[in-house]
Amino acid sequence: MRTALVIGTGLIGTSAALALAGRGVTVHLVDHDAAQARTAAALGAGTDAPPEGRVDLAVVAVPPAHVAATLAEVIKADAARGYLDVASVKGGPRRELEATGTDLSAYIGSHPMSGKERSGPLAASADLFEGRPWVLTPTRDTDTEVLNLALELVALCRAVPVVMDADAHDRAVALVSHTPQLVSSMVAARLREADETAVRLCGQGIRDVTRIAASDPRMWVDILSANPGPVADVLAGVASDLEETVRSLRSLQADDAAERSAGAAGIEDVLRRGNAGRARVPGKHGAAPASYETVAVLISDQPGELARIFADAGRVGVNIEDVRIEHATGQQAGVVQLMVEPSAAPVLSASLRERGWALRQ
The missing domain is CATH 3.30.70.260 (ACT domain)
Incomplete structure (x- = not known):
């Protein structure tokens, strides 16, 4: 890969551009906000001057709602040998692109599993993706050359490629990314009207749980609007656990010893299931969790x-x-x-x- 076009110079687009530019690729930057593209260029992510001809790879780093239209436009313009998006939802944008009648042989969906609470080019870094999974969602129509370009991008960003079906990816990120964001925000929302004396007692536990609640709400509305069904399915399971936990906690207040015992058993059950789930989260270097x-x-x-x-x-x-x-x-x-x-x-x-x-x- 010698040349790339990055469309969208937010956190992900600018970080990818910084990684590519740092490894000798000539990167052209485009954004609907020209000032943001100039900022990314000033950071060393490339140039905001348009390419003189066809580039090797076009990276579309715009919100999910705009992915299909943006891809259809650049594919129609024959702007690159290959096209890739980095949206956090894959199934919906691909179906929208198919509906436009666009030839998808030169396109591959992707999602780097990395980010920050902050957004915009000033939050970007060339090492954002290092060691992180980068999902690729090729179809039977995807050209081998385009898959190879995508794999080269992942390698240049020093990420780890993971090949998945688009809809399976969306169900997975609903569980491991989108639902945690909402749950974190819901817990943090309890602090909004809390008494100051309670807030001053905040320790590491509440900081851990609410860290991602600092994320940009507008960005997350875009993401969740593109993946509402799978997220709602996961939240329905969480809601069921919450209802059972509330019942168990109420039982702990009962006068009857058997009811209190049943309440304690219910609390222990959800805590033990939490232990088992946490134990499945990959540990250092993606290996099986280790006990330290x-x-x-x-x-x-x-x-x-x-x-x-x-x-x-x-x-x-x-x-x-x-x-x-x-x-x-x-x-x-x-x-x-x-x-x-x-x-x-x-x-x-x-x-x-x-x-x-x-x-x-």
């Missing part, structure tokens, strides 16, 4: 403290598999949780204590 020990260390909010604790772990040959930071409300301190292999936890704990770190049990 957590070494919790009190840390001050000072420059260089994280670097120092990582260096101290490295001195005893312990690899930190994952890390989380829990901030203390109203204090310049917190707890850094270092996840390590179980056999390494005692070694790391002893070493950190020797070096003056305060560990939290």
